[in-house]
Amino acid sequence: MKRREFIVLLGGVIAWPLVAQGQQTSKIRTVGFLYPGTAAAAPSRIAAFLAGLRAGGFREPEDVEIVAKVSGGDAALLDAMTADLVKRKVDLILAISPTAVRSARSATTTIPILASDLESDPVDSGFIASVRRPGGNVTGVFLDFPDFSKKWLELLKETVPQLTSVGVFWDPATGATKLKAVEAAAQTLKLKLEIIELHKRADLESAFQSPELRVVGGLLFLSSPIIGTNTKILADLTLAQRLPAVTLFTDFARDGGLMAYGPNLLAVFRQSGVLAAKILRGDTPAELPIETPTKFEFVLNLKTAKILGAHVPASVLLRADEVIE
Numbered sequence: 563m564k565r566r567e568f569i570v571l572l573g574g575v576i577a578w579p580l581v582a583q584g585q586q587t588s589k590i591r592t593v594g595f596l597y598p599g600t601a602a603a604a605p606s607r608i609a610a611f612l613a614g615l616r617a618g619g620f621r622e623p624e625d626v627e628i629v630a631k632v633s634g635g636d637a638a639l640l641d642a643m644t645a646d647l648v649k650r651k652v653d654l655i656l657a658i659s660p661t662a663v664r665s666a667r668s669a670t671t672t673i674p675i676l677a678s679d680l681e682s683d684p685v686d687s688g689f690i691a692s693v694r695r696p697g698g699n700v701t702g703v704f705l706d707f708p709d710f711s712k713k714w715l716e717l718l719k720e721t722v723p724q725l726t727s728v729g730v731f732w733d734p735a736t737g738a739t740k741l742k743a744v745e746a747a748a749q750t751l752k753l754k755l756e757i758i759e760l761h762k763r764a765d766l767e768s769a770f771q772s773p774e775l776r777v778v779g780g781l782l783f784l785s786s787p788i789i790g791t792n793t794k795i796l797a798d799l800t801l802a803q804r805l806p807a808v809t810l811f812t813d814f815a816r817d818g819g820l821m822a823y824g825p826n827l828l829a830v831f832r833q834s835g836v837l838a839a840k841i842l843r844g845d846t847p848a849e850l851p852i853e854t855p856t857k858f859e860f861v862l863n864l865k866t867a868k869i870l871g872a873h874v875p876a877s878v879l880l881r882a883d884e885v886i887e
Contacts, residue, residue: 591620591842594647594655595630596662598640599791600763604632610828611656614835620842635763635788637735640665648673654841656834657702659787661735663689667700674847677702678834680785680810680825681736684852693852701847703834705785705810705825705855711740712747713823714808717860718780719751720878721821721867722806727754729778729805731769733786734759740784760788770799783809790827793817797866806872815861816886820870825855859883 595611597604608630612622620626629652631643644665647655651673657666658678666675667689677689677700684690684704691697693706719725728748732741741757748755756774760766766788769775781800783789789796790811797818800807807814810824833853841847862882867874879885 589625590623591626591654592650592652593626593628593838593842594644594650594652595628596640596644596647596655596657596666597630597787598633598635598637598659598662599787600634601632603791604630606828607658607831610831611835611838614832614837615839615842616835617832618836618839618843620839626842635791637661641669644669654838656838659735660687660737663687663700663702671699673699674841675700675702676834676838676841676847677704678830679703680705680830680855681740682706683739686739687737690852695849696852697848699847701841701850701852702837703830703853703855706852709743711743711784712750714782714810715744715747715751715753717821717823717878718782718806718808719753721872721874722780725753725779725806727756727778727780729756729758729775729781731758731760731781731783731789733784733788734761736784736786744782744784760786763788763792766792766795766799770803775803775805778805781805781807783807783811783814785810785824793819801866801869804870806867806870812859812861812884815863815866815884818866819863820866820872821860821862823860824858826857826859829857830855862886 608628615626633639640662648669654674654676655666656676657663660679660682663677663679683706689700730744756778758769758772758774793811793814794817797814800819806820808821812822815822860882861884863886865886
């Protein structure tokens, strides 16, 4: 029986699994897993991606090897990590987040790039020519729903009717697509927004001390690897501030935040694995249409609502896929 190992090496390299040199054959495909999140969050994402590859007919370690590069939230490391994947001549790069996609596109025009990007409009960002026919070496899964961002503010407003101002945590590295959508939604809902920028994991605690948060009645955390891999910290900080909050990442509500509405992240990684299998079998990214997440969840934490003194109306409660009591 082969022994699976998960090793974090210096520079953020993760080998999953570690395949002995003698086992390498020309039939084994290598996939670069370019991930800007934390090493602690990477294993579950890799496992979901591998499940998608298996559904597409690729098993590890017999058929495929994952070479993962994990930046731990430091975007400055991504270019060097991408360069190493290109030097290794991997068969495919899974680039997670807009920053990783930009890094991969800058490094290669020949290696297929599979984007897993919940922040960008892929056409406006210049990643692809069109949704149906990307036209280059990039395809993937994008969360490109123009009205999606409005739903977060609507849920907050329904739950806290007296809400007039919302603090928005935004990572500029993800681009402005979602921020612009939220700003447009705020005008419709007559909400004032206070934008708080996050550039790295260390900014989280200091952001909660910013003067802007003293005047807001709720919080919205926009999609970012900084947010998605630190949901427990954010839930604790929002509870300490007694603020209702919403985000795309459903683990936030499970970790003690008020609510979350967004795609099931592990399902997105599995979906990416199925797409990766098509590319490894010979389909070209130029001809593979862009996909969007297919499974969404609205998670509501009633325990937190009671702590915050928020009365959740039936109109919100009945829409929840998961209610934590």
